[in-house]
Amino acid sequence: MTSTCCRSAIGPRMGALASPGLALLLSLTAHCSGPQTEGVLQGGLDVGRVDPWARANTALLQDFWCQPADQLPREQLSALLRSLASQHIRLQAWQLSCLANFVSRLSLQDDFALHPPDLLLFYNLSQVKQANCRAFTCHAAQGDTELLANLPDQRIALRHTALACLGGPHLQLSASELGLLGVLVCDMDASSIVTADPHVLQNLLRCSRLTTSQQAALNTLLASGRTQLGTPGSWNLEGLQALGPLATYISPHLWEQVQEAVGLAFFRSMVAACRVRHLSQYDARRFVTSFLESKATSVSSRPKRGTGRSCIHGNITAATLQDDLFLLRYDCTQLESCLGSRVLRANLDPLLQHPLPAECQRVVKAKLTQIYPHGVPEDQLHLITSLVYLYSLAEIGQWNITSGDTVVALLASNVALENQTEAVLQRFLDHNGMVTGTLLVAIGGSRLCWMSPRQIHTIQPSEFRLAGAPDLSSCPQSRKNVLFTKAREAFSNTSTTATYYHLMRPYLGGAPVEELQHLAQANISMDIDTFTNLNPHVLKSLSISNVTTLLGQNVGDLQKARSHPTVSSWLRSLNRSALGELGLDTNLASPTPAQTTRRLPSTTLSASYLATSSSQPGSINAAPTSGSPPVHLAYLLLSVALPSILLWLLLFGRLQARWGMIVQHQDPGHCGQH
Numbered sequence: 001m002t003s004t005c006c007r008s009a010i011g012p013r014m015g016a017l018a019s020p021g022l023a024l025l026l027s028l029t030a031h032c033s034g035p036q037t038e039g040v041l042q043g044g045l046d047v048g049r050v051d052p053w054a055r056a057n058t059a060l061l062q063d064f065w066c067q068p069a070d071q072l073p074r075e076q077l078s079a080l081l082r083s084l085a086s087q088h089i090r091l092q093a094w095q096l097s098c099l100a101n102f103v104s105r106l107s108l109q110d111d112f113a114l115h116p117p118d119l120l121l122f123y124n125l126s127q128v129k130q131a132n133c134r135a136f137t138c139h140a141a142q143g144d145t146e147l148l149a150n151l152p153d154q155r156i157a158l159r160h161t162a163l164a165c166l167g168g169p170h171l172q173l174s175a176s177e178l179g180l181l182g183v184l185v186c187d188m189d190a191s192s193i194v195t196a197d198p199h200v201l202q203n204l205l206r207c208s209r210l211t212t213s214q215q216a217a218l219n220t221l222l223a224s225g226r227t228q229l230g231t232p233g234s235w236n237l238e239g240l241q242a243l244g245p246l247a248t249y250i251s252p253h254l255w256e257q258v259q260e261a262v263g264l265a266f267f268r269s270m271v272a273a274c275r276v277r278h279l280s281q282y283d284a285r286r287f288v289t290s291f292l293e294s295k296a297t298s299v300s301s302r303p304k305r306g307t308g309r310s311c312i313h314g315n316i317t318a319a320t321l322q323d324d325l326f327l328l329r330y331d332c333t334q335l336e337s338c339l340g341s342r343v344l345r346a347n348l349d350p351l352l353q354h355p356l357p358a359e360c361q362r363v364v365k366a367k368l369t370q371i372y373p374h375g376v377p378e379d380q381l382h383l384i385t386s387l388v389y390l391y392s393l394a395e396i397g398q399w400n401i402t403s404g405d406t407v408v409a410l411l412a413s414n415v416a417l418e419n420q421t422e423a424v425l426q427r428f429l430d431h432n433g434m435v436t437g438t439l440l441v442a443i444g445g446s447r448l449c450w451m452s453p454r455q456i457h458t459i460q461p462s463e464f465r466l467a468g469a470p471d472l473s474s475c476p477q478s479r480k481n482v483l484f485t486k487a488r489e490a491f492s493n494t495s496t497t498a499t500y501y502h503l504m505r506p507y508l509g510g511a512p513v514e515e516l517q518h519l520a521q522a523n524i525s526m527d528i529d530t531f532t533n534l535n536p537h538v539l540k541s542l543s544i545s546n547v548t549t550l551l552g553q554n555v556g557d558l559q560k561a562r563s564h565p566t567v568s569s570w571l572r573s574l575n576r577s578a579l580g581e582l583g584l585d586t587n588l589a590s591p592t593p594a595q596t597t598r599r600l601p602s603t604t605l606s607a608s609y610l611a612t613s614s615s616q617p618g619s620i621n622a623a624p625t626s627g628s629p630p631v632h633l634a635y636l637l638l639s640v641a642l643p644s645i646l647l648w649l650l651l652f653g654r655l656q657a658r659w660g661m662i663v664q665h666q667d668p669g670h671c672g673q674h
Contacts, residue, residue: 065502077115081119093151113139118384145158150473153560174193187202187209190213194220209663250287255291255294256294276352281386313334316339320342327355336366338482382409389415389417393419411444418451437467453479477535511534513541516542520549536570
């Protein structure tokens with residue numbers, strides 16, 4: 001066999017196939033299974049081919065998984081990191097945490113400028129050289145700190161490291177220092193925002209949300225007139241639009257000071273942006289509520305034009321609803337008085353495109369109840385997604401839901417309350433609906449948490465396999481337990497323990513002690529993100545040896561998550577000598593990362609274990625479950641047909657190939673000037 005077949009297997013044919021991961025695995029199995037294939041080295045593919053191949057297969061990079069990627073040689077891992085960075089591949093926290101440990105183990109951290117900013121957030125900060133401190137901080141500050149949700153101590157340590165680079169906490173952060181800190185300012189206290197250079201607004205634009213104290217600090221800064229906008233009385237439309245989503249946090253007190261023409265023009269632009277979905281309903285509603293409150297205050301002393309609930313401004317028509325200033329002319333009282341049933345029935349969609357305040361939403365809901373006393377028709381349910389949270393379980397029980405599309409419309413927007421999930425799905429099931437993997441992906445993993453156990457048990461194993469990797473971290477423990485049992489039914493006959501762990505990972509929060517002990521014996525090296533979502537009571541039943549073996553090369557990440565409730569609870573059950581054995585500071589109140597390092601256990605999955613574990617989940621001798629996706633057959637073919645040295649290629653295959661890009665807010669090259 002010549003090298004040509006391998007090149008063609010990895011080449012242009014890939015782009016034309018629906019399943020890139022399956023195409024790669026089957027192509028290699030069919031054409032390149034011989035150990036003499038040119039370009040195949042002891043650790044995997046020749047590094048010269050990794051980077052060009054990666055550039056052509058973005059989705060496969062996005063779906064890589066840590067085992068058996070941990071067997072990659074240093075040069076190949078370096079090429080993989082460069083590809084992830086150059087294509088702005090968005091990875092999940094569980095991928096990034098273990099990948100960061102590979103980087104540390106192979107001493108690649110000094111190449112941080114070539115790595116994805118998100119990955120830097122997970123690096124061992126004690127290994128950052130003082131000479132690289134500012135450049136490292138600047139590059140890391142381009143990442144998404146929300147990825148550290150389960151690593152609270154790492155997030156604190158990152159902020160401490162950044163401030164240390166500046167010589168310690170500052171009374172006033174300069175523009176250049178703010179450029180260095182980037183998104184890390186989102187973790188700063190309110191006083192730092194108030195006293196910072198006005199360029200801090202650029203940093204705050206990077207924050208996914210502002211705390212109440214940060215919102216107050218923002219308004220204090222805007223009121224001071226120190227920003228480019230000047231004092232509120234001098235604000236103009238362009239300046240307000242430059243604030244972007246920050247404008248939705250402006251207080252009613254400041255809106256009272258803005259010139260009326262400017263305020264009205266900005267109100268019009270915000271509503272227009274919401275109606276074309278350039279601004280979320282949630283953000284737009286916050287702005288409208290604040291703006292309307294300022295107008296209510298300014299007119300409170302004016303003579304009343306009428307009394308009672310009479311319609312003052314004229315009946316609402318279809319043309320009225322096209323006006324972006326509609327909510328300024330019709331407050332919630334006037335909406336109730338001036339909106340007729342016939343107009344509402346015919347114009348429900350354009351009305352709900354406006355970011356109605358909660359009081360106005362209740363008015364609309366009450367009118368719909370009058371129009372449809374026996375339940376909102378299914379064709380109208382698609383339009384009331386912004387109101388669904390107002391409906392009781394008894395009212396939902398009146399709905400006729402026959403389409404999965406209706407279920408998605410009601411549940412995927414995250415407006416529906418958690419306890420409404422079961423009611424909506426039950427109406428669908430009552431009409432012979434079926435909860436499919438596609439439906440589960442569409443409504444989001446968190447909705448699984450609020451399905452009843454009976455509803456979960458109706459899901460076929462083949463559909464469960466198509467549900468991807470749902471985020472179940474918010475599930476109550478009782479539901480995690482049910483979901484684990486169902487997932488094990490779906491995945492118990494997976495070809496290898498490593499693949500079994502990969503598929504079961506989202507559901508391990510409900511795993512019993514025996515399951516975790518088995519996985520520890522298999523050397524799966526559980527990532528810290530998964531570990532923090534384990535059952536705290538089950539975790540306390542594991543020995544120190546069980547936990548260190550279960551985490552494997554990721555055991556050092558306990559320090560990054562020691563304040564997480566699950567980890568903290570477990571650590572407090574240990575004595576000081578056990579903490580020392582883990583390499584942790586015995587003072588549990590301290591968030592400062594320990595500077596000690598620990599020799600990490602081997603995570604290589606032995607072939608002998610796989611060959612003799614047929615009675616365990618993931619036995620290589622077990623037959624695949626009927627209905628499993630073709631990609632799992634590819635795993636089996638690969639493990640049988642190829643030498644074990646190619647197993648790391650599994651990192652390019654997963655249940656589903658998803659495309660994703662993350663937009664960099666700043667050019668990484670910007671960091672070079674600091």
